Amino acid sequence: MRRQVSSQEISDAVRRKLHERGVSMHDIAEIVYEMQSPYNPDLRMEDCLDSVLMVLRKREMQHALLVGMELDTLAEKGLLSEPLQSLVQADEPLFGCDETLALGSVLGYGSIAVTTFGHLDKEKTGIIRRLDTKAGSHVHTFLDDLIASVAASASSRIAHRFRDKEEEDNGNGPNHAASAG
Numbered sequence: 001m002r003r004q005v006s007s008q009e010i011s012d013a014v015r016r017k018l019h020e021r022g023v024s025m026h027d028i029a030e031i032v033y034e035m036q037s038p039y040n041p042d043l044r045m046e047d048c049l050d051s052v053l054m055v056l057r058k059r060e061m062q063h064a065l066l067v068g069m070e071l072d073t074l075a076e077k078g079l080l081s082e083p084l085q086s087l088v089q090a091d092e093p094l095f096g097c098d099e100t101l102a103l104g105s106v107l108g109y110g111s112i113a114v115t116t117f118g119h120l121d122k123e124k125t126g127i128i129r130r131l132d133t134k135a136g137s138h139v140h141t142f143l144d145d146l147i148a149s150v151a152a153s154a155s156s157r158i159a160h161r162f163r164d165k166e167e168e169d170n171g172n173g174p175n176h177a178a179s180a181g
Helices: 007-020 025-036 045-055 059-076 084-090 097-123 127-132 143-169 174-180
Strands: none
Touching: 007 059, 025 045, 025 097, 025 127, 025 143, 045 143, 059 084, 059 097, 059 143, 097 143, 127 143
16 A cells, blocks of 8 residues: 655655755755845845745655755665766766756746756855765765755745735735726
């Protein structure tokens, strides 16, 4: 019989695994703040943290994180078959599956998320840089890109919410149209 996994169990596993891999919610929120504060002078770190937590509630993101972190962990232990073991362990530049998994995760957040992901993947901002460093025995081939995906999605979410609030404050938002009618 198939076991149905609850949303809470998945969410708890993602947060536990991120913690085990040395990633805090605050680390991701710092990247979001860096990406969005130039466009939103009233942005607070707690807004960024809230956005990160909301993005991490999405099943697609949770599933991508669980798969990526599991592959990284298996590579650290030398448990993948060859040549996959060598590709993941070395973070082979032409491998591309890590970026593909992460990019697929941002698509639900629109073009801002996609372009921000590309920027973060190139620039290696904040904790992404530490995860991308090949020093030590840890493998973060998937995790660095997936953290960029979470940060990019949370940034896009904030950008859209900021625009909605601006329009609402100017009397052009959806609430204005409904009340005018």
